[in-house]
Amino acid sequence: MxxxxxxxxxxxxxxxxxxxxxxxxxxxxxxxxxxxxxxxxxxxxxxxxxxxxxxxxxxxxxxxxxxxxxxxxxxxxxxxxxxxxxxxxxxxxxxxxxxxxxxxxxxxxPFTARELRVSGFKTNAAGEVILPIDLKAQGDENRVSGSIRFSTNVLKNARLATGPALANATLTLDTAMSDDGLLGISVSMPSGSSVPAGVTRLAELAFDVASGASVLEAAVAWTNLPVAIVAQSSSASNLLVEPVVVPALVVPTDPPALDPQSGLFLHTLKLLNHGGDINGVSIVITGLTDDSLGKPIVIKTALTDTNGAQRVEYGPILAGVSVDLQIEYYVADRRTVPSPHFEVEVRQPSWPVQYDTFVVLDRCLYTNNVFMVEWETGVNVLYYVQYTSQVANTNAGWRTSLPPVIGNGRRVQWIDRGPPRTESPPTGQERYYRVFWR
CATH class of the missing domain: 2.60.40.10 (Immunoglobulins)
Structure with missing residues (x-):
């Protein structure tokens, strides 16, 4: 205890x-x-x-x-x-x-909602690694370009798989430095026209995996060689564009399974950050239907947007790190199996901005690499759980788990199995908790 x-x-x-x-x-x-x-x-x-x-x-x-x-x-x-x-x-x-x-x-x-993205990666039936290149456009872009730096010990034979996806667009692939792990790409629209606002697939790049290497070891990043990262309007004015490498999300083929102990459906996803250090990700989860009782399926580890979409946040994530995220679904009838769709976005996690009042924890139990924390709640009060590996080691610091717990006027149980609720699964009893409310 x-x-x-x-x-x-x-x-x-x-x-x-x-x-x-x-x-x-x-x-x-x-x-x-x-x-x-x-x-x-x-x-x-x-x-x-x-x-x-x-x-x-x-x-x-x-x-x-x-x-x-x-x-x-x-x-x-x-x-x-x-x-x-x-x-x-x-x-x-x-x-x-x-x-x-x-x-x-x-x-x-400087802020810009315009992003040039490597949107994760995928493998196809031929064993190729596919890197999707997307532009999150504002609707005024006539031309966009940039270069990908990739790990040559893992990825070989860079080439164009598909693209451009835009009608009337011209795509140029610069492979002059590909042996050095550098690949340039530029996409331009006809004079006077622009890329439509929203996320547009510019192209897909294909690579072979080097003999003896694992695709999980692949690393990519945006760079300015051989082609500079640039976005321009029809008048050739430079536009702000943010280069982003979105982590890849590996979804198991098996559907979520019911955990008889908690009564929740559990689903373990793997997040692979093959780019640089990032502040965090937001995984938007859609496609969930009501169960046989007409009740909505609720993700226990998710925040709900104003438009009703559920999203799981996790971060920060260091370069080259893979994380197992356990998604918890509450299904009232305990029979309807969730069939979710996932979309990953790079974002700054929404950490709470201040501490208010701490509460007394009634119980904190550890068993089978799982911690359970209990406390009494007030109705509609937001409770934030913080955790640290060793309270005597002040350099460890306290981390805040999201989403907050919404009080219901009764005792609640908060369970720590690891990501995305906390940064790693508990591996022993050296984890401490505290809770504050706002």
């Missing part, structure tokens, strides 16, 4: 980002703020964890001179712009001394 927050709160400040001390100790920084790179409009934050005698003060500065209004250990940028970019630092003080943090850089890239 794990130690619950009721005991941990003796040493953990309820802000969730600091540690108290009963001695005359000057501030000591335990975790430094980390540099971030985001697009305009993506939520960003800097956080410092410090220990020392209370009260502790926090003074943040930007670019070494501008003192910020924020006086807490957490500084947030809910809708950052390029004006927020800069170097940030915090001085932590109490009556016994001061400690200055390392400098953290915030890079803010």
């Amino acid at each position: 794990k130690t619950a927050l009721a005991i941990l709160s003796a040493v953990t400040i309820l802000s969730g980002v600091g540690w108290a001390s009963d001695t005359n100790e000057p501030p000591v920084i335990l975790r430094q703020p980390q540099s971030l790179s985001v697009r305009e409009g993506e939520y960003a934050w800097f956080e410092v964890v410090a220990r020392g005698a209370e009260p502790i003060g926090y003074t943040w500065t930007k670019n070494g001179t501008n003192t910020l209004v924020n006086k807490t250990p957490l500084i947030q940028f809910r809708l950052p712009t390029t004006n927020d970019a800069g170097l940030y630092q915090v001085v932590v003080t109490n009556e016994f001394g001061a400690a200055t943090s390392a400098v953290a850089r915030l890079d803010v890239r």
Whole structure:
């Protein structure tokens, strides 16, 4: 049985980002703020964890001179712009001394909804690896180009499989540097015309898999050689375009299976990030029908959009990492087997922006690599579960699980089997939990 927050709160400040001390100790920084790179409009934050005698003060500065209004250990940028970019630092003080943090850089890239994508990958019956190249267009693009860098120890014989999918479009494939793992592609429309708004398949590239290699080891990235990443309008004006490599989602051929213990249908998906580090993904799940009782099938690990679509979020994901995601479906009749359709998007996860009030956990049990956490809830109150690998190791930090639990006025059970609810499956009892509500 794990130690619950009721005991941990003796040493953990309820802000969730600091540690108290009963001695005359000057501030000591335990975790430094980390540099971030985001697009305009993506939520960003800097956080410092410090220990020392209370009260502790926090003074943040930007670019070494501008003192910020924020006086807490957490500084947030809910809708950052390029004006927020800069170097940030915090001085932590109490009556016994001061400690200055390392400098953290915030890079803010101009926002554009226009994306040049490698949309995962797939294999065909011939054993070829197919890379779909898509453009998420705004409707004003006459020409778009870019280059793919690929791992030559895995992928060989780069060529065009299909394309262009656009009527009247001209596609050029530059293979002059393909032996070095570089492949250029450009698509242009006739003068005066544009790519229609929305996601358009520009082409599909084909590769052979090198002898003895596994397609799971393949890595790709966008680059500017031999062809620069460019989008242009009909007047040859340059347009902002974001190059994106979307992780591949491997869906098992077997349908979701009913787990008699939880009463949920379980489905294990594999997410392969063959591109660079990303902040997170959103997996949009559609195609779910009502069961035989006329009740909708609900994904327990999903957020629901305003349009009713259900999506599972997970991140961050490092380059070359594969993750098993367990999707949980609640089906009221326990007979109707879900038949979902999945679409993966790269996005910034919607982490909660602040901590409010922590709750006391009634029970926290571990068995068979699964943790179960219980607590009493209020009606329609949002509860966020946070977890860490070792509470004594402040560098581990607390991570927030999504989606939040919506209280129903009764005791709830929250089960941790691993992704997407948490970053990895529990492998032992060294995982700690706490819950706060907003």
